[in-house]
Amino acid sequence: MTINESTGQALERERAGRTMKVAQHLFPGKIEECIEMLARYGGNARIVAGGTDLFLWLKEGKASAETLVDVSCIKEMKALEERSDCLILGPGLTHAEVASNPVVRRYFPALSDGCRSVGSPQIRNIGTLGGNIVSAQPAADSVVPLVALGAECEIRGLSGSRTELLEELFLGVGKSRVDPTREVITRIIVKKPEGKSGNAFARIAPREAMALPVINAAVQLTVDAGRISAARIVTAPVAVAPFRARKAEECLIGKQPGSIGDLKRAAKIAEEEAKPRDSLVRGSGEYRKALVKDLVEQALLRAAGSLG
Amino acid sequence: MQALKCVVNGKDVEVNVDPSRSLVDVLRTDLGLTGTKKGCGEGECGACTILLDGKPVNSCIIPVMKAQGRNILTIEGLAEAGELHPIQEAFIEAGAVQCGFCTPGVILSAKSLLEEFENPSQEEITEALSGHLCRCTGYLQFYDALKLAAEKIAEKKKATYGYGG
Numbered sequence: 001m002t003i004n005e006s007t008g009q010a011l012e013r014e015r016a017g018r019t020m021k022v023a024q025h026l027f028p029g030k031i032e033e034c035i036e037m038l039a040r041y042g043g044n045a046r047i048v049a050g051g052t053d054l055f056l057w058l059k060e061g062k063a064s065a066e067t068l069v070d071v072s073c074i075k076e077m078k079a080l081e082e083r084s085d086c087l088i089l090g091p092g093l094t095h096a097e098v099a100s101n102p103v104v105r106r107y108f109p110a111l112s113d114g115c116r117s118v119g120s121p122q123i124r125n126i127g128t129l130g131g132n133i134v135s136a137q138p139a140a141d142s143v144v145p146l147v148a149l150g151a152e153c154e155i156r157g158l159s160g161s162r163t164e165l166l167e168e169l170f171l172g173v174g175k176s177r178v179d180p181t182r183e184v185i186t187r188i189i190v191k192k193p194e195g196k197s198g199n200a201f202a203r204i205a206p207r208e209a210m211a212l213p214v215i216n217a218a219v220q221l222t223v224d225a226g227r228i229s230a231a232r233i234v235t236a237p238v239a240v241a242p243f244r245a246r247k248a249e250e251c252l253i254g255k256q257p258g259s260i261g262d263l264k265r266a267a268k269i270a271e272e273e274a275k276p277r278d279s280l281v282r283g284s285g286e287y288r289k290a291l292v293k294d295l296v297e298q299a300l301l302r303a304a305g306s307l308g
Numbered sequence: 309m310q311a312l313k314c315v316v317n318g319k320d321v322e323v324n325v326d327p328s329r330s331l332v333d334v335l336r337t338d339l340g341l342t343g344t345k346k347g348c349g350e351g352e353c354g355a356c357t358i359l360l361d362g363k364p365v366n367s368c369i370i371p372v373m374k375a376q377g378r379n380i381l382t383i384e385g386l387a388e389a390g391e392l393h394p395i396q397e398a399f400i401e402a403g404a405v406q407c408g409f410c411t412p413g414v415i416l417s418a419k420s421l422l423e424e425f426e427n428p429s430q431e432e433i434t435e436a437l438s439g440h441l442c443r444c445t446g447y448l449q450f451y452d453a454l455k456l457a458a459e460k461i462a463e464k465k466k467a468t469y470g471y472g473g
């Protein structure tokens with residue numbers, strides 16, 4: 001059998017990629033330095049934060065990097081700043097740090113609860129918010145609430161800096177538009193909604209610890225003059241990215257947050273919109289569809305209840 | 309190879325390591341600290357748990373260079389001057405050790421918990437141990453051991469610092 005040249009070259013590249021081993025692990029002290037390192041090693045370097053996902057991918061040959069550029073010693077990456085209109089979270093904060101932060105708890109219980117649901121205590125002590133965003137698993141328990149809260153990411157790279165909505169960073173399962181060989185998330189910005197608002201997170205998994213969610217959901221309701229003025233309802237994994245149930249969101253506008261019937265109706269609409277697949281691990285599509293309704297309903301009732 | 313400098317069980321350590329390896333592999337094979345176990349190697353079972361700057365982490369999914377400049381405690385560092393740590397004594401007395409594979413990790417998570425809460429609730433204990441799989445004990449003995457350990461530590465403090473210390 002003959003192999004044409006391009007296939008041969010591709011095979012060689014692939015083989016080389018598989019055997020490319022981490023040769024150095026660097027610790028830049030500043031973001032600028034980190035970008036310089038990415039530039040210097042042109043594509044063979046890659047950002048690492050907690051490294052919990054990346055380490056396994058490297059081992060399994062699903063990712064490769066010769067140089068790891070570690071952001072966990074950069075001070076700004078671990079900052080948490082409250083401003084009058086938003087919270088700014090450093091992407092290097094661990095899930096444990098976010099879950100135990102009282103300011104996050106006060107404004108965004110959905111995010112606290114989501115971060116508390118990630119993996120196990122040992123994973124939460126290493127894994128980071130930014131790392132979970134770039135890993136781009138659609139049902140990441142820390143990312144689903146961030147999408148419901150309308151979070152934005154500031155991204156810095158070789159070609160400058162930009163700010164994007166987090167929900168637009170998903171390309172597919174495990175694929176992020178943030179390219180860790182060229183750029184790094186430097187801040188996660190979560191706006192405090194104007195006026196009264198409430199948010200909540202709900203999940204179900206086979207066990208209470210160390211189990212991926214069968215379904216999770218996060219919502220945020222904003223109320224103006226006694227009526228719902230904005231609603232965000234996110235559920236996963238029912239698509240390649242966290243799924244916004246936009247019809248359910250729309251049907252809540254103008255309704256009273258205390259109207260349980262309306263909240264339940266919205267959850268029912270979310271169920272109709274969501275199209276979870278049959279999964280050997282997570283359960284049948286039909287079962288998970290029913291769970292979308294239950295969890296969205298739970299989250300909406302709690303978010304509405306927290307409005308006071 | 310890269311030079312790794314860190315503190316392991318209170319001692320300064322300097323060792324040249326291959327940065328593609330995991331922390332648990334270096335602890336076990338290069339430093340000879342085989343008390344830390346490797347079960348799944350994927351962050352699922354908790355057997356490889358060590359304390360990194362006082363916090364429990366899975367050493368099997370940590371690239372070894374992440375230990376640079378940091379403080380590591382493994383099960384070997386718990387006993388002092390040949391005397392078992394009160395948590396270790398409590399585990400023996402409560403019958404919380406069977407095959408022993410999960411035990412070093414569980415004891416280190418227990419240590420981190422008891423440093424944060426002198427008298428943890430059942431809920432806090434369950435949560436702190438939720439990242440450990442044990443196929444032998446059924447967990448109830450862990451809970452007894454932790455409560456006993458909390459008492460032992462409190463007694464020891466009283467003996468060292470006197471009442472109200």
Ligand code: FES
Pocket residue numbers: 345346347348349350351352353354355356357366367368369
């Ligand atoms: S060996 Fe590390 S978690 Fe199982």
Ligand code: FES
Pocket residue numbers: 404405406407408409410411441442443444445
């Ligand atoms: S004592 Fe055997 S696994 Fe826990």
